[in-house]
Amino acid sequence: MPLTADAADTETDVADLVTLARAGDRQAFVSLVSTHYDFVYRTAYRWCGNRSDAEDVAQEVSIKLAAAIAAFDGRSKFSSWLYRITLNAVRDMQRARARRGRHVTALAEVSPQSAPPEQEDAAATRQLWAAVRALPDKQRDAVLLVYAEDLTHAAAAEIMGCREATVSWHIFEARKTLRGFL
Amino acid sequence: MSTEPNIDPLARLGGIEAPAADAAARTRAIAAATAAFEKESSPGAQGKRWGERLKSIFPTFQGNWIMDTRIPIATAAVALLLLPLGYQLYSTTSMTPPVVQQPAVAPAPAPEPAEMGEEADTAAEVPVAAPEPVMAERAKTVVVPQSGAASPTMDMEAMPAPAPMAPSLMATGMAAPADAMMAMPEASGDAFAAFDEQPVKSVAEEPVSTFSIDVDTASYSYVRRMLEDGQVPSPDAVRIEEMINYFPYDYAAPEDAETPFASTVALYPTPWNPTTRLLHIGIKGYEPPVAVDRPSNLVFLIDTSGSMDEPDKLPLLKRAFRLLVEQLSDNDTISIVTYAGSAGVALEPTSAGDKAKILAALDNLWAGGSTAGVEGIELAYQLAEKAKVEGGVNRVILATDGDFNVGISDPQELEDFIAQKRGSGVFLSVLGFGAGNLGDDTMQSLAQSGNGNASYISSFREAQKVLVEEMGGTLETIAKDVKIQVEFNPAMVSEYRLVGYETRTLNREDFNNDKVDAGEIGAGHTVTAIYEVTPAGSDGALIDSLRYGSDEPAAGGNSDEYAFLRMRYKLPDSDVSQLIETPVTAEVAYDDITSAPADMRFAAAVAAFGQKLKGSVYAGDMDWQTIRALAQGARGKDEAGYRAEFVQLVDLAASLRPDR
Known part of the structure; x- marks a missing residue:
């Protein structure tokens, strides 16, 4: 489900909550986090591909929000801003993970987690996901924002903090890399 | 290659939907965020408003007071400065819950918006960076010294899911005692195929046990890494047969490639249960002599x-x-x-x-x-x-x-x-x-x-x-689809339990069905299976005998045989299985475990270790020291040092989850 479904109808509510939370209203902050937790978790899941990592990221983002909410200026949509924080958190986690490669190897050894099996050709999709996740950061972000999150190139550009043309270029590059796979 | 050639394959990316978020994780995250938010916005608690207070003091006092009073004012100013700083230092020690720490000198972040992206980045970094040293410190106190090269970051990450612990720590206000904290198998973030331990079976009801061999060893490597990282692996991660099979054993080898493997059977007292015995089945694959250099x-x-x-x-x-x-x-x-x-x-x-x-x-x-x-x-x-x-x-x-x-x-x-x-x-x-x-x-x-x-x-x-x-x-695969079937003699054995192989059990009828796939054995591989058996008439029986059951031994069975071992295998290029049969007689029985060969004793120690690590209901109360002594005394030649490493692993496990 793309983020807009969550955010569109409640956009004014969200804006109010953000304003209150920035002013230090605890209740507003809690409901802000509660309403967006699932969105963050779902996004993180798509990026990480497994549940426990997604939960870690979602928690981290929730905590980050406590400090970061004061810095949200309302110039972009709250959801785009949240996207960006989530993406950063995912990337931080993956970098940290690369540093401790040995441990992760141990974790992967016995049982990698698998994607939901109930879907038809889930296996092919899973392989595609694996390939996409292995792309360079920018390309991956662009591909996932546009295809998995169903955003326009413009919206993806806003989240990634670059120009629309750059997003298109990243996707073109990604297609080239994935050529053998598609 | 795509199953839907006309559709953009990338569009399939939308296909995976995240499984529903775990409610507990959600609650934890929200609680942690709330706590962080309260820290963030509560005035004075972190001393972040002291700057304002100073400003309000100075203009008021300036000019109204004579020069001499400036010294006390300066003192007051210094005190005002130091107090919050002191509090800050105090609160960044391990006494504080690690969720969110304010940086030591942190005036309220200027809400002057710069470039949106950058700001989100920097603002977001702050609270995560802070808990790191705290967590690292605590992790260090509980992690048993190991590689020594671990960086603080690694230590922190070796602790699984640090943040969820925070609320409970906050509630008690103090760090829990180290052993209590480490004793529970931590959620490692890995999902394991859950399986139940093999139950005790009554020979009268189910005299035949059938399973496929398994030469995998991954579980041992996994358990080893977890323990070396200072964590107790989750029970489902411990597959005992894989742990036992990690080690090479010096079983008698077959003479030639025609019978691709030989079996070694022994019966000896169970180290963790005085009323039962272990039936040890060892298989060694044929190893072509070095002189024969197959291309x-x-x-x-x-x-x-x-x-x-x-x-x-x-x-x-x-x-x-x-x-x-x-x-x-x-x-x-x-x-x-x-x-x-x-x-x-x-x-x-x-x-x-x-x-x-x-x-x-x-x-x-x-x-x-x-x-x-x-x-x-x-x-x-x-x-x-x-x-x-x-x-x-x-x-x-x-x-x-x-x-x-x-x-x-x-x-x-x-x-x-x-x-x-x-x-x-x-x-x-x-x-x-x-x-x-x-x-x-x-x-x-x-x-x-x-x-x-x-x-x-x-x-x-x-x-x-x-x-x-x-x-x-x-x-080099020397035999494929290797299955093992053991039939117990009810006159000699009343109950049995296969240790491990939970994921490898076969139906009784699968044994003779060549279509049913099973494990392969490579050249020189050793495979070990251990049954815990209760001798007939022993008072250690867990299952009451059948009121209407028959006491007659199975027809054709030799009365002094404990069991009958059948193994089926196919040669690598054949589709027809062959059968090897071996009776388990009193000849292979040892009265005392110390007289059993070192290989047997070592395997028993590994089995005991695995069961204790799993919290097995059958062998959970053997203490670490006994397991260690058993393994230590059974190291044998151990040229590659695997067994010595195992002994160290027992020590690690013992320190992570001490005997009560």
Whole structure:
């Protein structure tokens, strides 16, 4: 489900909550986090591909929000801003993970987690996901924002903090890399 | 390759929906965030408003007071400065919950918006950076000293899910005692196929036990790493048969390749239960003498996608293959095929005598590179066919970090392809590298389709074990579909329980059905299975005898036999199974465990260790010290040091979860 479904109808509510939370209203902050937790978790899941990592990221983002909410200026949509924080958190986690490669190897050894099996050709999709996740950061972000999150190139550009043309270029590059796979 | 050729394949990315978020994780996250928010906004608590207060003091007092009073004012100012700082220092020690710490000097973040992106970045970094030292400190106090080289970051990350612990710590206000904290098996973030321990079975009701052999050893490596990281592995991660089979045992070897393996049986008292005995079944695969140099035709199919560009992937793979190449001789052939976005031949079939050429080709591999050509796996099999040696080893060795983009995307199709090629005599082995997206299940099923084995090469030491010490077993399958069936004699044994092999049980009727697939044995492999049996008439029986049952021994059974062991196997190139039968008689029984061979005692120690680690209901109360002593006394020659390492592992486990 793309983020807009969550955010569109409640956009004014969200804006109010953000304003209150920035002013230090605890209740507003809690409901802000509660309403967006699932969105963050779902996004993180798509990026990480497994549940426990997604939960870690979602928690981290929730905590980050406590400090970061004061810095949200309302110039972009709250959801785009949240996207960006989530993406950063995912990337931080993956970098940290690369540093401790040995441990992760141990974790992967016995049982990698698998994607939901109930879907038809889930296996092919899973392989595609694996390939996409292995792309360079920018390309991956662009591909996932546009295809998995169903955003326009413009919206993806806003989240990634670059120009629309750059997003298109990243996707073109990604297609080239994935050529053998598609 | 795509199943929907007309649809943009990338559109399929929308197809995976996240499973519903775990409610508990959600609650934890929200609680942690709320706590962080309260910290953030509560005035004074972190001393962040002191700047304002000072400002309000100075203008008021300036000019109204005479010069002399400036000293007390300065003192007051210093005190006002130091108090919050002191509090700050105090509160960043381990007394504080680690969730969110304000940086030591932190005026309220200026809400002056700069570039939105940058700000989100920096603001977001702040609270995460702070808890790190705290967590690291606490982790250090509980992690048993090990490698010594662990950086604070690593320590922190070795602690699984640090944040969820925070609320409970906050509630108690103090760190929990170390052992209480570490005693619970931590959520490692891994999902394991859950399985129940094999139950005790009554011989009167179910005299026959059937299972497939298992030569995998991954569980031991996993358990070892978890313990070395200072964590108790989750019970489902402990597969006892894999732990036992990790170790080589010195069982009697078969004489020739016609009977591909020999069995060694022993019966000795159970170290953890005085009323039962262990029936130990050891199998040793035939190992061709070194003098017989069977020609090998090996095709390496190497993943060179960008993701392989990590120290524990392609570079390790190169060093591992270098080891293997050193083992080969002139009549062996090596080819290398790479695949990434597309596939290419990096080395045409080359005699292993030409080591320089092979090593040069290996050195030229680099992650991210791709060569135009046909699909990887077909290319690999083409080369294997091209250089095929009759009567020798023909094998494709797939080395990957989980990218099975080898040309056939449908896993079932890929398995079928490999199985079909297996019919033509070319087998497949899989070497897994690195972590992240590796599908253990895919690797296992591909290797099984190809009559090979799947191994994880996580370190150079593991490469040494798989590719040098166990090369015969890795490359050469000597028997396939090996099944074991044990029939117990109710006159001698009243109950039995198979230790481990939970995931490998077969139905009784599967034993004689050659269509049912089972495990393979490689050259020189040893496989061990242990039953805990209760002698008939013992007062240690857990199951009451049947009121209407018969006490008659099974017809045809010899009354002094404990059990009858049947093993079925197929020779590598045959589809018809053969049978080996061995009675278990009183001759192989030892009255005292100390008189049993060292191999048996060691296996029993490993079984006891595994069961204790799992919290088994059958053997949970043997203490660590006894297990350690049993293993220590049974180390034997232990040339590679595996058993000594095991003894250290027992010590680690004992310190992580002390006996009560």
